[in-house]
Amino acid sequence: MSKEIMMKAKDTMLALWKQMSTSSMENAGDDADLFERSFYELMDEVKQWMISLKHPPVTVEEALKFEEMDLIYSELPGPLILNFETELEEIIDELAKGRS
Secondary structure: OOHHHHHHHHHHHHHHHHHHHOOOOOOHHHHHHHHHHHHHHHHHHHHHHHHHOOOOOOOHHHHOOOHHHHHHHHHOOHHHHHHHHHHHHHHHHHHHHHHO
8 A cells, every 4th residue: 555545545534624623514414424434544544554564563652653654643633643543553453463
């Protein structure tokens, strides 16, 4: 999985976060759905990228040392950090089970 695809997914997710945070009451539900879908699409790209690594990280801390993860993590709005870390940990756990 290419870094470019993952970064594009990050940019899309951040744009939809911004759109959701300024949406009208009329559009709030649809914007929230679009954002949520984009967040999980980003996490799917992160998973595919991690699968492609010769030596994938085994902890969240180790994952965040990768330049690609740092680029994503450093741009996340505060309210998304815990969700990102949680999803990242689930990906790492799932990959570790596949290796054992």
